[in-house]
Amino acid sequence: MKIAVASGKGGTGKTTVAVCLALSSGQPVTFVDCDVEEPNSHIFLRPEIEGSRKFHLPVPGIDESRCNYCGKCRDICRFNAVTVFGKTIMTFPDMCHSCGGCFLVCEQDAVREERRNIGVIEWGKAGEIDFFQGKLRIGEAMSSPLIKEVKKQTLFEEKKGLTILDAPPGTSCPVIKTVRDTDFVILVTEPTPFGLHDLKLAASTISTLGIPTGVIINKSGVGDLGVKNWCKDQGLPLLMEIPFSREAASAYAKGVPIVEVEHGLKEKFNELIEEISR
Amino acid sequence: MKIAISSTGTTMESNVDPRFGRASYFVIVDPENSQIVDVIDNRASQEAAHGAGINAATMVAQSGAEVVLTGRVGPKAFAILQAAGIKVVSEVSGTIQEALEAFRSGSAEFSHGPDCHAHTSSPSPRTGWQAESGQGKNRGCGCQGKGKGRGR
Missing domain, CATH: 3.40.50.300 (P-loop containing nucleotide triphosphate hydrolases)
Known part of the structure; x- marks a missing residue:
């Protein structure tokens, strides 16, 4: 129960x-x-x-040597945790809801997982x-x-x-x-x-x-x-x-x-x- | 050269929208001839729960503008504008026409940091925007949330 x-x-x-x-x-x-x-x-x-x-929550980190600035990660993110303009890509981990969408859409394998601590569990x-x-x-x-x-x-x-x-x-x-x-x-x-x-x-x-x-x-x-x-x-x-x-x-x-x-x-x-x- | 001005409407007679991220429009103006060369519709940002400033700054960066005239800019939007090499003049008011004339008279001062704090915050060593925090201009952003600017 x-x-x-x-x-x-x-x-x-x-x-x-x-x-x-x-x-x-x-x-x-x-x-x-x-x-x-x-x-x-x-x-x-x-x-x-x-x-x-x-x-920890998984959040995007960018390998800029692989990124081609296509903007797919930006476009799939509902929370604007990633943005791309020109030849610049920026992440905002505290906006990220860890849906994993950006990892999936990146064809360059440029989005790698970083971790953001949100708290602790005790028992x-x-x-x-x-x-x-x-x-x-x-x-x-x-x-x-x-x-x-x-x-x-x-x-x-x-x-x-x-x-x-x-x-x-x-x-x-x-x-x-x-x-x-x-x-x-x-x-x-x-x-x-x-x-x-x-x-x-x-x-x-x-x-x-x-x-x-x-x-x-x-x-x-x-x-x-x-x-x-x-x-x-x-x-x-x-x-x-x-x-x-x-x-x-x-x-x-x-x-x-x-x-x-x-x-x-x-x-x-x-x-x-x-x-x-x- | 192009200047992006946050605006409540789409003409030179419209008022400057005091908010950057949630401005209704961005009017892109050529200061040489005071002509509107483009208008960015940002009304959808008013429905967005989070990240309006990030989205608005991205669109402005993509517009090719070199200067932004607006009321207040938050830290994330400011970081993006800075990364895009766009200069920001804040605390601008009046009509688009007036704002443009004031800018052309050379009296405008460029901002060195955001005007209010983010509505959410967390340590994020790779993004750099929080390096800007603490440089607010001793005013709130009107969000009635967590975003109170600290004096400098």
């Missing part, structure tokens, strides 16, 4: 929920932090990192939990390939037991890359107009992928009924409400998972996993 935890809005409690799920299951758990720009689930889970590897153990995370290089714009690679590191395809993926906020490629090929998506929101607005965006993103989806309202008790009413209208299952409480906020502020302080919450999450798995 692979469950992704996502949201449109940042700060709704994705990591809080993902960590609760991981700590509440009776099954062997793999935890994958796919929020590679701000991976912070390790603060709750405190894993012991056992290994790491740098991840280890948090108690019994198999822990994985990606860390995007500061200033790097392309997180999706790193997310894909982190998932690959977990042997995602064959993975047994329960896999929890902590997604980045938003509604674009990094989120899609995280939730793709999962069995269920939990959208975490808060009961405010802000939460509702971004929940609508996230739900419409996920609906394009056809993955079963449910909603958890975090900090329930504050705000308004907008989220609840909307979920009802849409037929989107409301899986759980996590009440707003001083104890939870205080635990969070110290980096302690809220299932450790909120009585009965672990059982609720365990039931939820059972229910989703059914």
Whole structure:
């Protein structure tokens, strides 16, 4: 069972929920932090990192002794990572999305592979939990390939037991890359107009992928009924409400998972996993 | 000699487009007789997500222009123009006619670096454009993104 935890809005409690799920299951758990720009689930889970590897993208480098300045590499590139004018060829590796098109179209064999580091993948153990995370290089714009690679590191395809993926906020490629090929998506929101607005965006993103989806309202008790009413209208299952409480906020502020302080919450999450798995 | 001027339209009365990469047009003018010899349609750049400056600079380089008159140029476009041996005058405004007259009066000063930073950046030792960064003219590029120019 692979469950992704996502949201449109940042700060709704994705990591809080993902960590609760991981700590509440009776099954062997793999935890994958796919929020590679701000991976912070390790603060709750405190894993012991056992290994790491740098991840590079293939980008074009030009052998000018072979280049005949035909411009085919320039013309195939949608991202303007290569340009040719007169007898000059220039590459812009940070524009490159590593599609490999320029390598293929070059008849002179003048485009050779160079590598551009975009981040690092780390893995280890948090108690019994198999822990994985990606860390995007500061200033790097392309997180999706790193997310894909982190998932690959977990042997995602064959993975047994329960896999929890902590997604980045938003509604674009990094989120899609995280939730793709999962069995269920939990959208975490808060009961405010802000939460509702971004929940609508996230739900419409996920609906394009056809993955079963449910909603958890975090900090329930504050705000308004907008989220609840909307979920009802849409037929989107409301899986759980996590009440707003001083104890939870205080635990969070110290980096302690809220299932450790909120009585009965672990059982609720365990039931939820059972229910989703059914 | 040919001069490329970023423009909002296609005539001598059109205004200079303050953006280089996402300018609507480039009007190619012969300064000897103030005639428009060519127009590059760059409107597609406004739909492009990335690399508009690279594309625009490539087209200008291919046009055979020796000088560019425009508002602001980013680092990648500037690197290309520099590699093509094209001189850049930035912070140009008014109509194409006015810009051309100002240039012909000899009051124009050529830029030594880009006017704003790239919207994305990464170390890339082979390309050289980042050697230009840090030489911006203490102004943003209006992108509301990451591209704030640093003073020099």
